[in-house]
Amino acid sequence: MAKRDYYEVLGLQKNASKDDIKKAYRKLAIQYHPDKNPGNKEAEEKFKEATEAYEILSDDQKKAAYDQFGFAGVEGMAGSQDFSSFHGFEDIFGDFSGIFDTFFGGGSSRFRGSSSSGRVKPGPNLRYDIEITFKEAVFGTKVEIQYSRNETCETCKGTGAANGAGKKVCPTCAGSGQVRHSQGFFSVASTCPACGGEGYIIEQPCKECGGSGTRKKRQKIMVTIPAGVENGKRVVIPRQGDAGPGGGPPGDLYVFIRVKPHEYFERQDLDLYCAVPISITQAALGADIQVTTLENRTIKVKVPAGIQNGKLLRIREEGVPSGGHRGNLYIKLLIQIPAKLSKRGKELMEELARVEGENDAPKPIPLAEITRD
Known part of the structure; x- marks a missing residue:
C-alpha cells in the first residue's frame, strides 16, 4: 500500500504549527495505541503511521526536507517500524505517562529498551550522500565510499561487560x-x-568500549549505482548501519544520490535531449551531420531539407537504459544566422532574396501553427 501524505495522516494543513502537530498526534496515539486495541492490526498500523508522521513533522530539519522533496527527501530518516527507540511519547505526553498506565493496564513494553522487552533490537540506519556525474547516473557505476559506523565490540561481544561479568x-x-x-x-x-x-x-564495564557494547570504526565499501538512477534516489546497503544494542544486528546504510547536471545533455524519464547548431544552407538544402552521443560515439544524422528552427529529430535507442531497452535521444536543431557575411556571401544572399522574393508585409502566424518544442 502506498504511503499517505504525513499531513493527511495527522489531519493537518502544511501551515500547521508545532502545537497543532503535537495535539493531532496525541489524539491519534491515544485512539490507536496497540495496548488499547489488542490484536487489532489495523489500529496498530494506524498507530505506526501516525508515529512516523509525527517523527518527521515534529523535527524542523526533517519537515523542511519533506516539504520540499516529499518522501524522497526523508527516506531513511524515519525510525524503525516497531518505534521502540522513538521518543515521541515522552515528547508528547511528558509527565502524563501515568495516564497511559491507567488506560492501558501498565506501561507498554513496546517503548522500553531491548533488555526489558526481551527482544534484541537492530541498530540505527545510517545515511550517506554522494554526488555522481550525469553520465554515471545514466549508465551506472561503482563508487567507493568511506564512513564511520558503530560495530559490536569484539572484546565484550556487545554485552558492555568486562571479562564475562554479568x-x-x-x-x-x-x-x-x-x-x-x-x-x-x-x-x-x-x-x-x-x-x-x-x-x-x-557491574564491570568493558574497558574497550566503556560499557556501550560498540566501538566506532571507519570502513570502505563499494556501492553499485544501477544504470538509469535518478537524482534524489537512494541505494540501500543491508546491514551496513550501526550495530544494535546488546549485540543486536546492524541497521542498513542508505546512500542518497545527487546527480550533477551535464553541460550538453538533459534528461526526461528515459529520454535524453541535446541541442545542435546547423547553418542556414544546411537547414534549407538538407544535410548529413555528425552528432556526438553521451557515450562519446559519433553518429550520422540526416537533416531533411527545409527543416525549421527548433525542430526535434529522434534517434531511437540512444537514451537511458532500463530493463533491457533504452529510451530515445532527441536532437533540437538551432539554425545559426551569420553575424557577419563576407562580400561574396552577401552577394549570394541578395541574389537568393531576388530569386525567392521577400515578404515585406508579413502577417501574424496563428499560435496553433507554432511548434512548441
Missing part, C-alpha cells in the same frame, strides 16, 4: 526502566536515571 537488575527501578512518584491523582513515570531506562546495570 548484568544486575537496576536496584533503583527494579528492572522496569522507569521510576514513579505520585503527582496529585496521577502516578507519574519517568526514565530511570540510574540505568537510562535499560532496566539493568553493568
Whole structure:
C-alpha cells in the first residue's frame, strides 16, 4: 500500500504549527495505541503511521526536507517500524505517562529498551550522500565510499561487560526502566536515571568500549549505482548501519544520490535531449551531420531539407537504459544566422532574396501553427 501524505495522516494543513502537530498526534496515539486495541492490526498500523508522521513533522530539519522533496527527501530518516527507540511519547505526553498506565493496564513494553522487552533490537540506519556525474547516473557505476559506523565490540561481544561479568537488575527501578512518584491523582513515570531506562546495570564495564557494547570504526565499501538512477534516489546497503544494542544486528546504510547536471545533455524519464547548431544552407538544402552521443560515439544524422528552427529529430535507442531497452535521444536543431557575411556571401544572399522574393508585409502566424518544442 502506498504511503499517505504525513499531513493527511495527522489531519493537518502544511501551515500547521508545532502545537497543532503535537495535539493531532496525541489524539491519534491515544485512539490507536496497540495496548488499547489488542490484536487489532489495523489500529496498530494506524498507530505506526501516525508515529512516523509525527517523527518527521515534529523535527524542523526533517519537515523542511519533506516539504520540499516529499518522501524522497526523508527516506531513511524515519525510525524503525516497531518505534521502540522513538521518543515521541515522552515528547508528547511528558509527565502524563501515568495516564497511559491507567488506560492501558501498565506501561507498554513496546517503548522500553531491548533488555526489558526481551527482544534484541537492530541498530540505527545510517545515511550517506554522494554526488555522481550525469553520465554515471545514466549508465551506472561503482563508487567507493568511506564512513564511520558503530560495530559490536569484539572484546565484550556487545554485552558492555568486562571479562564475562554479568548484568544486575537496576536496584533503583527494579528492572522496569522507569521510576514513579505520585503527582496529585496521577502516578507519574519517568526514565530511570540510574540505568537510562535499560532496566539493568553493568557491574564491570568493558574497558574497550566503556560499557556501550560498540566501538566506532571507519570502513570502505563499494556501492553499485544501477544504470538509469535518478537524482534524489537512494541505494540501500543491508546491514551496513550501526550495530544494535546488546549485540543486536546492524541497521542498513542508505546512500542518497545527487546527480550533477551535464553541460550538453538533459534528461526526461528515459529520454535524453541535446541541442545542435546547423547553418542556414544546411537547414534549407538538407544535410548529413555528425552528432556526438553521451557515450562519446559519433553518429550520422540526416537533416531533411527545409527543416525549421527548433525542430526535434529522434534517434531511437540512444537514451537511458532500463530493463533491457533504452529510451530515445532527441536532437533540437538551432539554425545559426551569420553575424557577419563576407562580400561574396552577401552577394549570394541578395541574389537568393531576388530569386525567392521577400515578404515585406508579413502577417501574424496563428499560435496553433507554432511548434512548441
